[in-house]
Every structure is written in structure tokens, then in C-alpha cells.
Amino acid sequence: MANSHGPITGAQGVGKQVSECVFVGIGSNLGRSASNIKAVADELGRFATGKVGCSSLWRSEPVGLAKGAAPFVNAVVCFDCSMTPVQLLQGLQEMEVRYGRSPNPLREGYESRTMDLDILSFGQRILAGQPLTLPHPRAWQRLFVLLPLQELAPEFRFPGRDESLQQLISVAPGIQIELLSEQPGQPG
Ligand code: ADP
Numbered sequence: 718m719a720n721s722h723g724p725i726t727g728a729q730g731v732g733k734q735v736s737e738c739v740f741v742g743i744g745s746n747l748g749r750s751a752s753n754i755k756a757v758a759d760e761l762g763r764f765a766t767g768k769v770g771c772s773s774l775w776r777s778e779p780v781g782l783a784k785g786a787a788p789f790v791n792a793v794v795c796f797d798c799s800m801t802p803v804q805l806l807q808g809l810q811e812m813e814v815r816y817g818r819s820p821n822p823l824r825e826g827y828e829s830r831t832m833d834l835d836i837l838s839f840g841q842r843i844l845a846g847q848p849l850t851l852p853h854p855r856a857w858q859r860l861f862v863l864l865p866l867q868e869l870a871p872e873f874r875f876p877g878r879d880e881s882l883q884q885l886i887s888v889a890p891g892i893q894i895e896l897l898s899e900q901p902g903q904p905g
Pocket residue numbers: 806827833834835836837848849850851852853854
């Protein structure tokens with residue numbers, strides 16, 4: 718039977734990699750957000766064993782940021798991945814920096830950012846701790862994740878949670894959010 722947690726090591730599968738379905742949330746409220754998100758979605762192909770699926774782009778009001786912060790552009794992508802979760806996290810963090818994010822170790826709470834890439838879920842894995850928590854600890858409460866996710870995978874359920882996306886959406890804290898461009902996101 719296939720091992721769903723990394724390379725197969727049994728006699729049948731020496732050297733074969735098993736891919737797991739990964740969902741990544743993308744957010745940006747600084748710079749050329751829409752075109753950068755589109756570029757990132759394309760570039761994520763190098764972590765994928767197949768095609769990258771991308772939701773529409775959504776525009777959401779900034780939550781938990783200082784007054785006057787620019788609205789966010791958000792999307793969710795999914796792809797099959799044969800890396801480990803930590804390898805993927807490192808790859809995403811390298812992309813965040815390359816797309817202009819400067820880490821601020823002194824920050825408290827949320828801040829504006831050119832690119833934020835969060836692993837929403839990685840197969841059925843459940844992890845708690847450093848450097849990674851899976852599924853992402855706050856994603857299930859965020860409309861700017863749930864709405865694009867519902868577009869992409871309406872039957873998705875967060876590993877370890879029973880609720881459907883529709884149920885999570887109906888109880889998530891209300892925010893202003895609207896469709897910015899139909900899938901696939903157009904540069905802007
Ligand atoms: P947030 O996305 O909540 O605003 P950051 O992007 O600044 O916060 O992430 C801070 C840290 O969150 C990262 O250094 C990373 O190690 C950790 N982290 C924990 N779980 C995840 C996850 N599922 N996806 C991405 N980062 C995560």
C-alpha cells in the first residue's frame with residue numbers, strides 16, 4: 718500500500734515519490750499585487766508534480782492592520798507535491814523574499830506585505846509546532862481563504878475538521894470581500 722507521507726521505502730516502491738495534494742493561500746497588499754500573485758501561481762509549478770490550479774483573484778479588506786492599510790488581493794492555489802512540508806515552506810519563504818517581502822522580526826500582529834504564502838493544508842497531515850502548523854491554524858476562519866478555496870475545491874475539508882467549506886463560510890467573521898477577476902487571475 719502506498720505511504721502517503723513521503724517517499725515509498727518498501728520493496729515495491731524504491732526511489733518513487735508519492736505526491737500529496739497541497740493548498741497554498743496567497744495574499745498581497747503592497748506593490749503590483751494582482752500581477753505578482755499571477756506570477757507566483759505560475760512559478761509554483763516548480764514545486765508541483767502536475768498542473769497548478771488557481772482560484773480567481775479576490776479583493777478583501779485588511780483585517781488586524783493599522784487604519785489606512787491597502788486592501789489585500791487573495792487567491793488559493795492547489796497542486797500535487799512530492800517535497801516534504803518543510804522543504805515546501807522554505808521554497809515559499811524564498812519566494813516571499815524574492816517578491817519583495819522584508820521580514821520584520823519586531824512586528825507585532827499582522828503587517829502589510831508584498832507577498833504572503835501560507836500552506837493551508839498538505840495532504841491529510843496534522844502538525845503543530847515550529848516551523849510549521851498544518852493545517853494552517855487560522856485559515857478555517859478566514860473568508861479570504863475560504864471563498865477562493867471553495868471555488869477551487871468545493872468538497873475540501875481541512876484535515877482534522879468535520880465542517881464543509883459552506884459551513885465554515887457561514888460562521889466566519891464577516892469582512893468586505895469581492896471577486897476581483899475571474900479565474901485565471903488577470904494581471905493588474
Ligand atoms: P501570517 O501569515 O500569519 O501573517 P507569517 O507569514 O509572518 O504570518 O508567518 C510567520 C511564520 O509562520 C513562518 O515563519 C512559518 O514558520 C510559520 N508557519 C506556521 N505554519 C505555517 C503554515 N501552515 N504556512 C506558512 N507558514 C507557517
